[in-house]
Amino acid sequence: MKDFFEVLKHSPLFYHISLSEFETMHSCIGARVQRFSKNEIILLTGNRVDFIGIVLSGSVKILNETADGDVSIDAILFESEMFAESLACAEITHSPVTVMAAEDCEVMFFDYKKVIRSCNSACSFHSRLVENMLLIMAQKNLMQKEKIAILSSHSLRxxxxxxxxxxRKHYGSSRFEIPYNREELAEYLCVNRSTMSSELSKMRDEGLIKFEKNRFELII
Structure with a gap:
C-alpha cells in the first residue's frame, strides 16, 4: 500500500493524513487494489454499491443511460479522484450509473461502512476521513448543480x-485544457458531435473562443 500513497495523498479523502497513519488505517477500511483494462466495466448499472473507489492510475468514465438507451458521460475521473461515495452513502440498492475504464487503470476500493464508522482500533485520525468525506460530497453536489445548469440551457451555444x-472559473484562467475529447464532450453535453464541432468552429470564427484539440481560450 505504501507504493500507492504518492497518489492517495493527493486525494481529498486523505488530506491531513500521513503515510504512517494510512499504513495503520488501510486494513481497517478494507482497502484493496484491482486492475482494469480499457472499456472494462468497474460498476454496472443496477448493481449494489457498498464501496468507494479511488483511481490510482489511468482514468474512468461515469456513464448514464437514458430510458431511450442513449448513453451520456457524467464525468471522467483521473488519478486520486473518487467515485461511488454518494451512492454508497445513500445506500442505493441499484446503481443508476455505470463506471467504465476509459483506459487501462488501477482502482483502490474501500468498504464504505468501515470508512464512516470508527474501527476497533479507535484510530484517532478516522474522524478526519469522515470530515474529508463530507467535504467531498458537498463539492460534488455543487458540480452536479453545475451540470444541471448546463443541460437546462436549450441552445447548443x-x-x-x-x-x-x-x-475558466475552475482553473482560474481564460486558458485551460478540458478532460474530454470531442466525442466525450458531446456525450457530456448530450448533443450531437458533428453539430457541436460545427458550433465550436462558428464561435471561433466570431472571436468568442480559441481552441486546439482539448486546449481552449475563452475570450468573452
Missing part, C-alpha cells in the same frame, strides 16, 4: 458557453 465559463 448556451451549453458550450456555460461549460467553458465553468472551466
Amino acid at each position: 448556451e451549453r458550450l458557453l456555460i461549460f467553458l465559463q465553468l472551466q
Whole structure:
C-alpha cells in the first residue's frame, strides 16, 4: 500500500493524513487494489454499491443511460479522484450509473461502512476521513448543480458557453485544457458531435473562443 500513497495523498479523502497513519488505517477500511483494462466495466448499472473507489492510475468514465438507451458521460475521473461515495452513502440498492475504464487503470476500493464508522482500533485520525468525506460530497453536489445548469440551457451555444465559463472559473484562467475529447464532450453535453464541432468552429470564427484539440481560450 505504501507504493500507492504518492497518489492517495493527493486525494481529498486523505488530506491531513500521513503515510504512517494510512499504513495503520488501510486494513481497517478494507482497502484493496484491482486492475482494469480499457472499456472494462468497474460498476454496472443496477448493481449494489457498498464501496468507494479511488483511481490510482489511468482514468474512468461515469456513464448514464437514458430510458431511450442513449448513453451520456457524467464525468471522467483521473488519478486520486473518487467515485461511488454518494451512492454508497445513500445506500442505493441499484446503481443508476455505470463506471467504465476509459483506459487501462488501477482502482483502490474501500468498504464504505468501515470508512464512516470508527474501527476497533479507535484510530484517532478516522474522524478526519469522515470530515474529508463530507467535504467531498458537498463539492460534488455543487458540480452536479453545475451540470444541471448546463443541460437546462436549450441552445447548443448556451451549453458550450456555460461549460467553458465553468472551466475558466475552475482553473482560474481564460486558458485551460478540458478532460474530454470531442466525442466525450458531446456525450457530456448530450448533443450531437458533428453539430457541436460545427458550433465550436462558428464561435471561433466570431472571436468568442480559441481552441486546439482539448486546449481552449475563452475570450468573452
